[in-house]
Amino acid sequence: MPPQPRSFYPVTCHGAVTRRQLLVGTGAWLVGAAAGHPGLAKSIDDGTSIVERHAKAPDDPWAVCHGVRAMGRDFALADGRRAVNFLLETVLTSVSANGKAVLGFPIEIEGHRNMFLKTMLEAGVPSDYAFTHKGQRRTLQDVIDGARAAFGPRLAAAPANTLPWSVIAFTRTTPAARRQWSNAWGETVDLDDVVERALRLLEEASQPLTRAMREGKGETAQAPVHGFTCGGTHMLYALLTAMHAGYTGTDRPARVQQQVDLLLWRTSAEIEFIERFYRTRPASAVAAWYQLDAKLKLLGHAEECLAFATLHKVTQLSAAQRTQRRDAGVALRRILGELETRKLEEAKALDRELYRQLVGDTCHARRGLTLV
Numbered sequence: 001m002p003p004q005p006r007s008f009y010p011v012t013c014h015g016a017v018t019r020r021q022l023l024v025g026t027g028a029w030l031v032g033a034a035a036g037h038p039g040l041a042k043s044i045d046d047g048t049s050i051v052e053r054h055a056k057a058p059d060d061p062w063a064v065c066h067g068v069r070a071m072g073r074d075f076a077l078a079d080g081r082r083a084v085n086f087l088l089e090t091v092l093t094s095v096s097a098n099g100k101a102v103l104g105f106p107i108e109i110e111g112h113r114n115m116f117l118k119t120m121l122e123a124g125v126p127s128d129y130a131f132t133h134k135g136q137r138r139t140l141q142d143v144i145d146g147a148r149a150a151f152g153p154r155l156a157a158a159p160a161n162t163l164p165w166s167v168i169a170f171t172r173t174t175p176a177a178r179r180q181w182s183n184a185w186g187e188t189v190d191l192d193d194v195v196e197r198a199l200r201l202l203e204e205a206s207q208p209l210t211r212a213m214r215e216g217k218g219e220t221a222q223a224p225v226h227g228f229t230c231g232g233t234h235m236l237y238a239l240l241t242a243m244h245a246g247y248t249g250t251d252r253p254a255r256v257q258q259q260v261d262l263l264l265w266r267t268s269a270e271i272e273f274i275e276r277f278y279r280t281r282p283a284s285a286v287a288a289w290y291q292l293d294a295k296l297k298l299l300g301h302a303e304e305c306l307a308f309a310t311l312h313k314v315t316q317l318s319a320a321q322r323t324q325r326r327d328a329g330v331a332l333r334r335i336l337g338e339l340e341t342r343k344l345e346e347a348k349a350l351d352r353e354l355y356r357q358l359v360g361d362t363c364h365a366r367r368g369l370t371l372v
């Protein structure tokens with residue numbers, strides 16, 4: 001009998017752990033946590049103290065980037081360096097696009113193509129933001145241009161888990177009226193087509209849950225959307241971003257609204273399903289941590305989607321849905337409050353990837369709770 005999976009969500013937004021991180025990361029992270037942070041705000045159950053303690057070490061650029069997501073463009077490392085500058089000046093490299101060297105981040109570090117870029121853009125880093133890379137003066141526009149050159153229809157036709165971050169980066173930097181460009185292979189990229197494909201993938205993968213919601217049933221089995229990164233929440237967030245940028249298509253607003261309705265339903269139905277999922281597994285310390293993170297992952301990413309959608313009036317929530325969102329927010333703050341009283345190093349000793357998920361998911365939750 002094959003071993004039962006530990007994680008309810010099998011695919012996360014996390015990059016791979018390098019051998020160097022495994023060998024030296026523990027010491028660096030613990031030093032950063034033990035050094036003390038006199039500027040930490042008092043706990044208000046939004047995850048701030050967790051981000052400040054666990055997302056500041058340069059040994060894990062992926063966590064640092066999530067710290068930028070949580071705290072904004074001025075987030076700094078434990079040694080005082082600005083995180084955005086660290087990522088652009090130290091982690092950024094040259095990648096090949098049809099034999100041409102362009103600026104980009106190593107996929108084995110960022111985990112998903114254009115994740116670092118879209119995070120900086122969403123944090124408000126402007127395209128003319130200047131930095132020095134390998135002795136040469138560059139701007140964020142150079143990174144955007146590199147991403148556009150390296151992206152093409154072949155990537156757009158790849159599995160769903162390759163799309164959300166590129167959709168966010170490109171719809172934020174490409175007006176819908178000028179939605180096409182030529183990549184390094186001379187291929188035409190039509191960004192509206194990419195957005196439409198992303199929506200269709202999400203709709204198809206969500207069909208079992210959509211039927212259960214309409215029939216008034218709970219979740220009884222995992223659906224294809226659970227195999228999307230973080231349960232499909234990144235894909236929905238990307239679609240909301242595209243809608244806000246003017247990529248509305250013809251019937252896209254109504255279809256995205258249906259996905260928002262489904263996500264709200266999931267904030268209750270899926271939490272119950274997660275609890276049943278872990279009741280079928282042997283009780284253990286690591287299982288308890290994984291269950292906690294599964295709930296944090298869903299509720300934190302959901303709040304991020306809902307906060308963006310309502311802030312930018314991309315979709316509408318009924319009075320009943322606003323109550324659902326408030327209830328989910330209360331549950332999310334309760335989870336964060338619990339995490340703030342516990343030592344994440346205990347989870348790290350059990351499973352390093354679990355620890356990274358807890359840090360990253362807290363960053364997404366904080367951004368959702370503070371997005372105004």
